[in-house]
Amino acid sequence: MNDDSHHTAIPLSRLLSPPESPTLSPGIVHSNFSVQGNARQSFLAWQERMSPVYDIQPSSNQAEDTFAASLSRYTIDNLSLFDFRTGPNLAVRSLGRVSTESVRDISFSVFLEGQPSQFLGGKPRLDAPHIPQVPSILALDMDQPCTIQSFHGRLLLLFVPRALVERSFPDAASLHGRWVRATTPVTRILIDHLVALKRQIVGLSKVDAHQSFLTAVELLAAAFSRQAGLSGDGRAAVRAAVYGQVRRYVEANLHDPDLTPDSVLASLHLSRASVYRLFEHDGGLAAYIRSRRLRMAADELVRFPHMEVQDIASGLGFNDASSFTRAFRRAFDIAPRELHEYAPLLQRKHATQERFT
Known part of the structure; x- marks a missing residue:
């Protein structure tokens, strides 16, 4: 096990890294970390390395004697690109974590080799959809x-500040759990661009590398906007504007007891048909409102441990x-009263967590 050393357990050539520690332009931060060998010891080390953002748990069918994983990280200011080799594991961001810590980035995982990871929603389940073994991109909201659930494979992972994503995509939260398959020209260009950035960053200035990062973010936003029907023509621009308008209205009125799909449509003078498709990914506008209220309730149960649970709920x-x-x-596989009781402990445990570096 090592961090930032000249030798890693997994050959760096398999990670598209130079054979020696790279010399980078000032302002580009780089590190390596790898584990390989005894499953228990290696897994414990990987858990510790990933702990700033994920709680790593063994996969339910993990029966191997050895465990191997590695990462190579490049960071410029608030943008980070990781090259991961993964072994079987579960990476969990619990309700307690997201309700107490400050990590709000959007992550984009580009799966290049092996079986893509499975997004199991807010809690483990057995009915996760099968994802074909083709290059695929998964977006996650760290909030x-x-x-x-990860398997043996390789991926490039990009952490992007929420505000930067929302310059191009109306509401970053709606990206959570969305997949894009690399079957279009835009997605193929995106993957080629990220792989080239990983290969060539050693020779780039900070300015050029930063611009290459931003280009990747623009391509990601374009791919997911197209998939969501929010780009491509004048009508798509209108849909994108309506999408943002509705979500902002809902967010501003979560504590209004009269907030319903009908009240949203009436207040914004929108037709039901014009809104239906925009929230199809969320199960419809009513399901979206309910989901956002439950998420707000979770935050308030943790932030206000001295308030009564029912007062938060009725509000x-x-x-x-x-x-x-x-x-x-x-929604969260925990009773609200249990989360409320854990609030002081959660605040002490996670309040100091930083972005994943």
């Missing part, structure tokens, strides 16, 4: 709970305690 339109508890448990 939302998730569980990711977000949940007037029936049992219905709120059932909906909350279905």
Whole structure:
């Protein structure tokens, strides 16, 4: 096991890295980390390295005697590109983590080799959709709970500040759990661009490397905007504007007991048909409103440990305690009262977590 050394357990050539520690332009930060060998010791070291952002757990079917994983990181200011080799594991961002820490980046995982990871939503489950073994891109909002099941493979991972993503995509939160397959010219250009950036960053100035990062972000936003039907022509621009308008309105009125899909449509003078497709990924506008209220409730249960659970629930339109508890448990696999009781411990544990570096 090592960090920032000249020798790693997995050959750096397999990671598209130079055979020796690279000499980079000032302002570009680089590090390596790798583990290989005894499954228990290697896995514990990997857990510790990943702990700033994910709680790493063994995969349910993990029965191998050895565990190997590695990362190579390049960071410029607030943008980071990682080249990962992964072994089987579960990476978990719990509700407690996202409700207490300050990591709000959007991550984009570009799966290049092996079986792509499976996005299991906010908690582990057995019915995750099968993702074909072709280059694929998964977007995740670090401000939302998730569980990711990884297999043997290789991926490039880009961490991007939320504000930078939202320059091109109306609401970064809606990217959470979205997949794009590398079957279009834009996505193929994007993957070629990221692989080239990884290969060539040693010879780039900070200015050129930073611009290459920004180009990758623009290509990612274009790919996901196209998939969501928010780009491509004048009508798509209108849809994108409506999409942002509705989400901003919902967010500003989560504590309004009269907030419903009908009230949103009436207040914004929109037709039901014009809004339906925009929120299809979320299960519809009603499901989106309910999801955002539950997420806000989770934040407030952690932030305000001295408030009564039912006061928080009713303030977000949940007037029936049992219905709120059932909906909350279905969404987050924990009862609201349990999360509320854990709040002081969660705040002490995660309040000092930083961005993943």
